[in-house]
Amino acid sequence: MDLDFQISKREKLSDQLYGQLLEKIVSGELKEGYKLPSENEISRAFNVSRPVIREALLRLQADGLVYSRQGAGSFVKARPPESLIKFTSPSDISGLLRCFEARLPLEGAAAALAAQRATEEEVETIRKTLVAMEEAMEKGEIADKADFDFHMAIANATGNEFYVSILGTLHTAMRSGMRVALNITKAGSKQRMRKVQEEHRTIYDAISLGDVTAADLAMRYHIQSARTRLMNHQRDI
Amino acid sequence: MDLDFQISKREKLSDQLYGQLLEKIVSGELKEGYKLPSENEISRAFNVSRPVIREALLRLQADGLVYSRQGAGSFVKARPPESLIKFTSPSDISGLLRCFEARLPLEGAAAALAAQRATEEEVETIRKTLVAMEEAMEKGEIADKADFDFHMAIANATGNEFYVSILGTLHTAMRSGMRVALNITKAGSKQRMRKVQEEHRTIYDAISLGDVTAADLAMRYHIQSARTRLMNHQRDI
Amino acid sequence: MDLDFQISKREKLSDQLYGQLLEKIVSGELKEGYKLPSENEISRAFNVSRPVIREALLRLQADGLVYSRQGAGSFVKARPPESLIKFTSPSDISGLLRCFEARLPLEGAAAALAAQRATEEEVETIRKTLVAMEEAMEKGEIADKADFDFHMAIANATGNEFYVSILGTLHTAMRSGMRVALNITKAGSKQRMRKVQEEHRTIYDAISLGDVTAADLAMRYHIQSARTRLMNHQRDI
Amino acid sequence: MDLDFQISKREKLSDQLYGQLLEKIVSGELKEGYKLPSENEISRAFNVSRPVIREALLRLQADGLVYSRQGAGSFVKARPPESLIKFTSPSDISGLLRCFEARLPLEGAAAALAAQRATEEEVETIRKTLVAMEEAMEKGEIADKADFDFHMAIANATGNEFYVSILGTLHTAMRSGMRVALNITKAGSKQRMRKVQEEHRTIYDAISLGDVTAADLAMRYHIQSARTRLMNHQRDI
Numbered sequence: 001m002d003l004d005f006q007i008s009k010r011e012k013l014s015d016q017l018y019g020q021l022l023e024k025i026v027s028g029e030l031k032e033g034y035k036l037p038s039e040n041e042i043s044r045a046f047n048v049s050r051p052v053i054r055e056a057l058l059r060l061q062a063d064g065l066v067y068s069r070q071g072a073g074s075f076v077k078a079r080p081p082e083s084l085i086k087f088t089s090p091s092d093i094s095g096l097l098r099c100f101e102a103r104l105p106l107e108g109a110a111a112a113l114a115a116q117r118a119t120e121e122e123v124e125t126i127r128k129t130l131v132a133m134e135e136a137m138e139k140g141e142i143a144d145k146a147d148f149d150f151h152m153a154i155a156n157a158t159g160n161e162f163y164v165s166i167l168g169t170l171h172t173a174m175r176s177g178m179r180v181a182l183n184i185t186k187a188g189s190k191q192r193m194r195k196v197q198e199e200h201r202t203i204y205d206a207i208s209l210g211d212v213t214a215a216d217l218a219m220r221y222h223i224q225s226a227r228t229r230l231m232n233h234q235r236d237i
Numbered sequence: 238m239d240l241d242f243q244i245s246k247r248e249k250l251s252d253q254l255y256g257q258l259l260e261k262i263v264s265g266e267l268k269e270g271y272k273l274p275s276e277n278e279i280s281r282a283f284n285v286s287r288p289v290i291r292e293a294l295l296r297l298q299a300d301g302l303v304y305s306r307q308g309a310g311s312f313v314k315a316r317p318p319e320s321l322i323k324f325t326s327p328s329d330i331s332g333l334l335r336c337f338e339a340r341l342p343l344e345g346a347a348a349a350l351a352a353q354r355a356t357e358e359e360v361e362t363i364r365k366t367l368v369a370m371e372e373a374m375e376k377g378e379i380a381d382k383a384d385f386d387f388h389m390a391i392a393n394a395t396g397n398e399f400y401v402s403i404l405g406t407l408h409t410a411m412r413s414g415m416r417v418a419l420n421i422t423k424a425g426s427k428q429r430m431r432k433v434q435e436e437h438r439t440i441y442d443a444i445s446l447g448d449v450t451a452a453d454l455a456m457r458y459h460i461q462s463a464r465t466r467l468m469n470h471q472r473d474i
Numbered sequence: 475m476d477l478d479f480q481i482s483k484r485e486k487l488s489d490q491l492y493g494q495l496l497e498k499i500v501s502g503e504l505k506e507g508y509k510l511p512s513e514n515e516i517s518r519a520f521n522v523s524r525p526v527i528r529e530a531l532l533r534l535q536a537d538g539l540v541y542s543r544q545g546a547g548s549f550v551k552a553r554p555p556e557s558l559i560k561f562t563s564p565s566d567i568s569g570l571l572r573c574f575e576a577r578l579p580l581e582g583a584a585a586a587l588a589a590q591r592a593t594e595e596e597v598e599t600i601r602k603t604l605v606a607m608e609e610a611m612e613k614g615e616i617a618d619k620a621d622f623d624f625h626m627a628i629a630n631a632t633g634n635e636f637y638v639s640i641l642g643t644l645h646t647a648m649r650s651g652m653r654v655a656l657n658i659t660k661a662g663s664k665q666r667m668r669k670v671q672e673e674h675r676t677i678y679d680a681i682s683l684g685d686v687t688a689a690d691l692a693m694r695y696h697i698q699s700a701r702t703r704l705m706n707h708q709r710d711i
Numbered sequence: 712m713d714l715d716f717q718i719s720k721r722e723k724l725s726d727q728l729y730g731q732l733l734e735k736i737v738s739g740e741l742k743e744g745y746k747l748p749s750e751n752e753i754s755r756a757f758n759v760s761r762p763v764i765r766e767a768l769l770r771l772q773a774d775g776l777v778y779s780r781q782g783a784g785s786f787v788k789a790r791p792p793e794s795l796i797k798f799t800s801p802s803d804i805s806g807l808l809r810c811f812e813a814r815l816p817l818e819g820a821a822a823a824l825a826a827q828r829a830t831e832e833e834v835e836t837i838r839k840t841l842v843a844m845e846e847a848m849e850k851g852e853i854a855d856k857a858d859f860d861f862h863m864a865i866a867n868a869t870g871n872e873f874y875v876s877i878l879g880t881l882h883t884a885m886r887s888g889m890r891v892a893l894n895i896t897k898a899g900s901k902q903r904m905r906k907v908q909e910e911h912r913t914i915y916d917a918i919s920l921g922d923v924t925a926a927d928l929a930m931r932y933h934i935q936s937a938r939t940r941l942m943n944h945q946r947d948i
Binding site: 064078209211213214217218220221224 | 551
């Protein structure tokens with residue numbers, strides 16, 4: 001069994017191909033409804049093997065950017081906001097989305113445990129990180145540190161050190177994802193900024209009231225919404 | 238924000254107190270239905286502060302060993318098997334259970350993703366680790382390495398490197414928990430061993446059939462059952 | 475086994491007691507942080523038995539209105555908006571909340587199945603009910619019929635007739651809950667109305683994009699939020 | 712909006728087609744790995760419209776019996792036990808499976824609430840229905856009444872009358888599904904019968920210990936397993 005927990009070469013190549021196809025979708029070269037080049041064409045154009053192409057296409061599908069129709073090929077489904085590739089390298093996007101994917105069940109469960117077990121002191125720490133984040137956003141700053149602190153304060157309040165270690169493992173990727181998301185939020189409307197703040201406040205409220213179901217839902221809804229804001233340019237919400 | 242992802246001193250003390258109370262419950266000194274000493278008595282006997290006592294009692298409750306009745310104190314609810322403290326230090330038990338707690342949502346989600354995305358090659362790798370584990374168990378070995386390999390092969394099959402990193406982070410704690418659980422299984426009946434094997438096979442079947450819901454459920458049921466086998470001496474299942 | 479699926483006499487009495495305590499909390503007679511009368515005092519004042527009192531108190535706890543501290547009794551935790559009892563009988567509130575409780579897992583699962591299976595025609599039907607609801611709300615109407623139609627259209631799109639039957643069973647209670655919630659929304663700010671519309675649109679978007687996880691989450695978040703809007707007067711969101 | 716909660720004509724036709732294809736799979740006329748006839752061939756042979764065929768094929772896929780490969784058509788994936796169509800009409804199978812599908816989230820949530828709220832009296836009622844079911848099975852009876860009573864006793868213990876009403880709505884379909892499942896169990900090995908009993912006992916244990924997570928998981932695992940026993944002839948478990 002491989003205990004070298006690194007991304008494999010195939011994954012790296014497919015992330016690069018993913019990034020290149022993503023750029024074409026974002027730029028509008030491949031418009032919504034357009035058919036993607038066939039595996040043969042991609043293979044010739046990018047000089048990559050079939051498994052790499054399949055992995056890139058599957059990820060584009062999993063990320064909601066393309067869909068496939070039996071026997072007819074793959075088609076563009078949605079066009080992410082241009083700001084998506086303004087704030088990060090296109091070949092990093094797929095990795096950022098995988099980080100959101102892993103955080104969803106993990107942090108949902110952490111918020112539920114925090115709602116059950118947080119001491120008054122721990123609730124107060126969560127509140128302080130929330131206020132720090134709100135204040136930084138009001139000043140127009142990219143509040144990725146305060147954002148991470150908020151999520152880590154919740155992990156701490158689970159009373160389960162493994163949640164804290166795991167967030168430590170995800171620290172770099174989480175901060176990158178938060179930076180991109182917060183940059184897109186900043187580039188958007190005031191209403192969008194309020195929505196992001198509202199999502200964090202709803203999580204805090206549920207934890208402070210000890211509402212386990214609401215805390216779990218609010219956290220997972222927030223992570224899912226952050227992911228949607230990254231990938232969907234149609235609505236500024 | 239504290240980025241030192243270590244268990245705190247208070248947690249360490251409460252784990253020790255937890256271990257000492259656990260020993261009294263396992264030994265039968267504190268029988269089912271018996272009232273635990275009051276916080277005052279514990280404070281005098283063990284010379285620890287109130288927050289430490291409360292944390293230990295809350296953990297005993299969370300772990301299903303004691304329950305509290307409003308105004309009347311805490312009572313012993315269930316007696317874990319003697320083998321529990323034969324195969325590990327009592328003060329480590331609480332940590333092992335917290336590891337199971339963190340694994341539940343995480344590995345459930347990983348199994349679901351593996352059912353969606355595993356390549357034939359990855360399914361075959363999972364199958365091989367399953368067979369290795371079954372063979373080791375038949376020979377009377379403690380198959381914690383094969384057990385971990387099985388879970389790691391599933392993390393690999395998610396196509397999401399973060400699941401792999403996280404299992405890397407949990408590696409030591411998972412292996413410890415698996416060793417204790419497998420020792421208890423080995424000390425139990427043939428029927429119990431079959432049940433453990435059956436649980437792993439059900440996870441494999443669901444992933445190989447691409448059944449997302451069944452894979453998620455089978456994994457979480459397995460982790461929950463392993464936890465129950467550790468803590469509940471009444472039934473040899 | 476009792477196949478008479480009616481609410482029992484004990485439940486009816488406890489709903490009445492719940493309603494009377496709720497009125498005192500809403501009116502401010504029992505302020506946040508205040509201690510509720512003891513079981514003895516309630517028993518004398520309302521002439522009801524202990525099991526009825528305990529059930530009413532447990533429900534107030536489950537609904538997030540009171541909390542209990544070991545040995546010290548029950549205290550008021552949150553004060554619902556006055557409009558809550560303006561639009562329905564206080565003794566009906568507990569039942570409305572139980573309906574939300576049952577809808578949460580059920581409709582979450584229905585939205586996930588709809589995201590998997592809805593035909594283009596079914597997606598279009600959901601969209602039409604959404605537009606009808608939005609238009610009715612803009613006109614200042616109480617759009618409980620359109621709201622129910624929206625949820626029923628999703629049940630239809632599961633391709634599983636049992637979801638449709640179950641929503642039929644819940645029809646009266648759902649419509650009542652929707653009427654109260656929509657009345658409170660109407661009495662609130664424009665921003666709150668936008669939030670309610672946004673929640674419905676997010677469900678629709680996830681289903682139309684075939685995003686199973688997002689559809690499940692968006693539906694459950696909406697039902698949980700509707701419940702919170704009923705019970706929490708502090709924030710007009 | 713259609714409030715006539717009946718299965719539509721299209722659904723009825725697709726259930727019949729589903730049943731006919733299912734018979735061919737169970738009988739071995741269409742072996743595992745075999746390609747199903749094309750939509751054109753099915754259309755000619757059964758004289759049904761394309762939407763009906765697509766619905767039947769999608770259901771066979773959803774039920775894990777066939778899979779489709781892009782551009783290549785549909786193939787048989789698994790062969791259900793012959794006993795499946797011995798104990799019920801093939802055209803009823805699809806409906807039975809949809810009932811299991813609806814029960815999964817619903818009864819999982821009910822078991823979790825019962826673990827939180829069941830009174831001692833209600834736990835005792837659940838235990839009695841469990842014993843009645845075990846005794847009937849030992850005598851070789853088809854214990855569908857006791858089985859339903861067990862599930863209804865749990866719904867009662869939620870303290871939420873809507874779960875009781877909903878199980879009332881599902882009563883006929885649940886009893887049918889239980890009869891088929893119990894017939895297949897009876898036709899199987901002693902070990903399989905023990906497994907079914909064990910699943911029920913695990914649910915009861917979790918509820919009686921007040922373990923919310925375990926109760927939710929045990930119930931959903933049981934319903935999922937019952938479904939698998941119906942559809943998978945390979946393993947007698």
